[in-house]
Amino acid sequence: MNFSVFLVSFFTWLILTWSLDPQEIAIGLLVSFVVSVVFTRYYKIAFDAKFPVRFLKFVFIYIPIFVWEMFKANLDVGSRVIMPSMGLRPGFVKIKTELKSEVGKMILANSITLTPGTITLDIDGQQLYVHWIEVSGTDESSKKAIYGKFERVLKGVFE
Amino acid sequence: MSQFIHQAISYSLMGIGAFFYFLAGLGLVRMPDLYTRLQASTKATTLGTFSLVLGVGILNPAFLGKSLLVILFVALTNPVASSVMIRAAYKCKLPTCKETYVDEISVNENGGETV
Numbered sequence: 048m049n050f051s052v053f054l055v056s057f058f059t060w061l062i063l064t065w066s067l068d069p070q071e072i073a074i075g076l077l078v079s080f081v082v083s084v085v086f087t088r089y090y091k092i093a094f095d096a097k098f099p100v101r102f103l104k105f106v107f108i109y110i111p112i113f114v115w116e117m118f119k120a121n122l123d124v125g126s127r128v129i130m131p132s133m134g135l136r137p138g139f140v141k142i143k144t145e146l147k148s149e150v151g152k153m154i155l156a157n158s159i160t161l162t163p164g165t166i167t168l169d170i171d172g173q174q175l176y177v178h179w180i181e182v183s184g185t186d187e188s189s190k191k192a193i194y195g196k197f198e199r200v201l202k203g204v205f206e
Numbered sequence: 207m208s209q210f211i212h213q214a215i216s217y218s219l220m221g222i223g224a225f226f227y228f229l230a231g232l233g234l235v236r237m238p239d240l241y242t243r244l245q246a247s248t249k250a251t252t253l254g255t256f257s258l259v260l261g262v263g264i265l266n267p268a269f270l271g272k273s274l275l276v277i278l279f280v281a282l283t284n285p286v287a288s289s290v291m292i293r294a295a296y297k298c299k300l301p302t303c304k305e306t307y308v309d310e311i312s313v314n315e316n317g318g319e320t321v
Contacts, residue, residue, distance in 0.1 A: 062271045121226065121253040128233040128246055137242050138308035139296075160285035163249035166241075167285070168293045178292055180245050182308055 053083035216265035223258030238303035
């Protein structure tokens with residue numbers, strides 16, 4: 048049994064049922080226990096002592112930056128859709144991240160994909176392959192525009 | 207008055223969401239190839255979904271927890287779906303539009319294919 052999976056599924060259950068009725072909680076405990084036993088092999092998540100600090104840092108430092116970046120990029124792609132005269136310069140670029148932890152790389156790739164204008168194709172070790180709708184340049188400094196901010200904050204959160 | 211502000215915030219969030227859904231649909235028609243179409247469609251829907259669902263959650267506070275959970279699930283699954291779609295297209299060697307500026311994946315340092 049994976050205790051972290053148990054916690055996550057029980058918490059999800061609590062939010063979804065949105066009641067503290069003893070019957071609901073009992074069924075929730077039972078179901079989360081079964082889920083955590085069955086799926087132990089597939090989930091590698093494990094919470095350690097640093098998890099609460101990381102979680103708070105993630106929510107209060109990373110999420111606001113991410114939402115702001117996503118908002119800006121959405122306006123950018125939206126204006127490209129409305130005015131085709133702005134032109135496109137799509138391309139596939141290769142970027143190298145300094146993050147080492149699996150979770151950090153996953154969140155970086157997901158953030159790049161969620162930010163409009165860039166989609167992660169693949170991860171190979173510490174290299175990310177990205178489709179970018181407006182390639183401003185192929186040197187490192189212009190590539191940093193896609194992921195530099197995310198990487199800096201994620202480094203503080205996860206490493 | 208506070209009731210009015212409350213409703214105004216939630217309805218304008220829903221309006222923003224609907225507008226971004228419209229942009230996503232328009233992008234599907236206007237973009238030149240599959241890669242840029244995926245950019246326009248799956249991307250404009252992220253902000254669309256987030257603000258639409260958040261608007262519903264703010265309008266009816268009983269749904270707020272659930273709508274935050276929906277946002278979390280969309281944020282976790284949407285990138286995986288679009289990443290898999292674009293990778294499948296790339297592996298099928300789907301032609302890119304003529305504006306395509308650079309392709310650093312197809313050739314690595316040794317001259318072989320990486321993806």
